[in-house]
Amino acid sequence: xxxxxxxxxxxxxxxxxxxxxxxxxxxxxxxxxxxxxxxxxxxxxxxxxxxxxxxxxxxxxxxxxxxxxxxxxxxxxxxxxxxxxxxxxxxxxxxxxxxxxxxxxxxxxxxxxxxxxxxxxxxxxxxxxxxxxxxxxxxxxxxxxxxxxxxxxxxxxxxxxxxxxxxxxxxxxxxxxxxxxxxxxxxxxxx
Ligand SMILES: *[C@@H]1O[C@H](CO)[C@@H](O)[C@H](O)[C@H]1NC(C)=O
Ligand SMILES: *[C@@H]1O[C@H](CO)[C@@H](O)[C@H](O)[C@H]1NC(C)=O
Numbered sequence: 001x002x003x004x005x006x007x008x009x010x011x012x013x014x015x016x017x018x019x020x021x022x023x024x025x026x027x028x029x030x031x032x033x034x035x036x037x038x039x040x041x042x043x044x045x046x047x048x049x050x051x052x053x054x055x056x057x058x059x060x061x062x063x064x065x066x067x068x069x070x071x072x073x074x075x076x077x078x079x080x081x082x083x084x085x086x087x088x089x090x091x092x093x094x095x096x097x098x099x100x101x102x103x104x105x106x107x108x109x110x111x112x113x114x115x116x117x118x119x120x121x122x123x124x125x126x127x128x129x130x131x132x133x134x135x136x137x138x139x140x141x142x143x144x145x146x147x148x149x150x151x152x153x154x155x156x157x158x159x160x161x162x163x164x165x166x167x168x169x170x171x172x173x174x175x176x177x178x179x180x181x182x183x184x185x186x187x188x189x190x191x
Contacts, residue, residue, distance in 0.1 A: 042186035050181040051089050051096035076113035083109040102126045116143045133157020137166050163189040
């Protein structure tokens, strides 16, 4: 009788352990899929075009929206160290004469010895009927790459506490006077 009880107890403890393992692995797989499904699809996504119109000729003030504040150094032939401050128009389509969807306010500098490559930090300032607020974007613009991901590190107003990725593609280049970036903005966190 006693032996039987012990056998039974052992059997039950095995069943209990197996159930526990199943429960734990189940809850782990649930949290893993939750994490993936939460992040695989952006909660908000839109494309904007950034137009950088560099002041080259001092008389071209009317049509320029950015200016270099330092010259490049002698480290390589790719303007290493040149800092450009900008207040650039951002539009929904490729024409820089289209109505502004936002302005991009910030700076970039060239920082590669062997090729053109830049580092950006700027705020997209929205003041339209569609959006009011800001998105703050920063990161390396590794220009030799076809697409580059920069971080959306925060936001205010309609973009309160936003976080995500801004994917850059070079859309047009006209010498050193003008370039256009396509920004595919994907917000994984927004409210
Ligand atoms: C500004 O750019 C536009 C388009 O390229 C051109 O038509 C216009 O003449 C320019 N204005 C000035 C003042 O340079
Ligand atoms: C935002 O837009 C409103 C309405 O057009 C204007 O009155 C206001 O000055 C703008 N604010 C900024 C910071 O540009």
